[in-house]
């Protein structure tokens with residue numbers, strides 16, 4: 001699919017993932033360009049998470065390549081940890097480190113991996129905390145935060161590494177309804193600031209408003225993709241029509 | 249009646265400074281337990297790391313097999329037999345070896361097997377999302393273990409580790425099998441001198457019981473502290 005966005009950031013070639021008998025990803029080829037906000041939707045079990053997790057090799061592909069910034073990161077000789085530093089990931093269940101304060105959650109990776117000084121890392125963390133309006137939580141522990149606050153911190157934790165791309169796997173699915181908004185707002189802000197994002201979500205409002213492109217996955221394949229208007233108003237794939245009729 | 253007890257007490261503990269058998273025995277028991285626990289924790293930690301690395305990544309296959317063999321053998325045989333084998337077989341020709349050292353080795357080696365499984369369950373009890381969060385930030389396997397998984401696992405198992413110390417304290421009472429004069433043996437020596445079984449053995453039992461009650465209390469306090477700081 002051609003878009004008017006920047007250079008190719010991630011290129012996926014003929015990706016397969018097989019769990020025992022199950023073909024979770026069945027030959028996916030796709031490109032993510034700089035500045036894009038790609039939303040992935042699809043029925044449960046269609047392989048959305050598996051695809052997203054293959055992008056930073058949290059899930060090791062059974063076949064095919066993932067090329068990030070021009071380098072084949074599925075190559076065994078590549079230091080995947082270096083590349084992961086540039087691919088932030090946000091999980092459904094936040095996965096904040098419960099034994100560390102919010103500030104420590106945010107500064108751990110910059111200090112240990114980017115070799116930033118503690119002061120520098122904390123300055124940046126404080127800046128980011130201010131951005132999400134949670135500066136006063138710097139010395140709190142994750143258990144003292146609401147779900148929405150946890151997820152915003154999880155996003156900040158990833159941002160502290162200055163990633164090239166952010167991957168979101170259903171970031172609002174575990175939240176109480178009244179907290180969904182604050183997380184989506186932050187994600188919209190990131191999108192506006194030009195962050196490249198790949199987002200698995202059921203929030204169709206977000207997809208309509210923010211996505212530059214929506215991908216529909218089914219049975220481990222990309223069945224259709226289009227700009228939001230086209231995607232919702234003029235779906236072609238039968239399964240997509242059925243999917244949309246159920247959720248809209 | 250009272251007079252009779254007093255005589256017995258004097259005979260068992262005062263005459264010939266017999267109380268020293270108990271006091272010295274207690275010191276030995278605490279020494280053996282303390283150092284054995286340290287060996288057990290170090291060994292158990294290493295075994296647990298090997299085992300869970302194998303479970304998570306499939307690496308370290310040969311080491312893992314060795315660890316499993318160690319766990320099976322140690323947990324499948326009585327500690328007294330292990331103690332006797334280490335003393336009479338492994339160090340059979342080194343007659344001048346310190347019995348305390350042998351006991352420390354035997355109980356430490358034994359305890360390591362149980363500690364390993366405590367640590368392993370602690371590592372497994374940390375949510376897998378923690379591991380993924382660490383890896384996704386760019387930490388490698390070892391860094392993720394060190395900064396994220398282990399601190400949480402350690403906190404989870406601290407009470408169980410302290411209980412292992414209590415178990416070990418009682419288990420060292422079989423040290424007499426290699427003629428090491430620990431607390432139990434000390435009481436038994438007095439019995440053999442005075443032909444009075446009740447008083448010295450009762451004293452020994454009361455000392456063990458007191459120590460166990462104190463340590464159990466401490467563990468309970470620790471557990472409560474950990475729970476209240478449960479972030």
Ligand SMILES: Nc1ncnc2c1ncn2[C@@H]1O[C@H](COP(=O)(O)OP(=O)(O)OP(=O)(O)O)[C@@H](O)[C@H]1O
Nearest residue numbers: 019020022024042043044045046047048049050051
């Ligand atoms: N680690 C795994 N082992 C075995 N099967 C797995 C594993 N992870 C995912 N699967 C299977 O692969 C298929 C795709 O799973 P995936 O989680 O990618 O779906 P999804 O589209 O994210 O679904 P959902 O909307 O429910 O999150 C499912 O059938 C799932 O059961």
Ligand SMILES: [Mg+2]
Nearest residue numbers: 048049050170
């Ligand atoms: Mg999913």
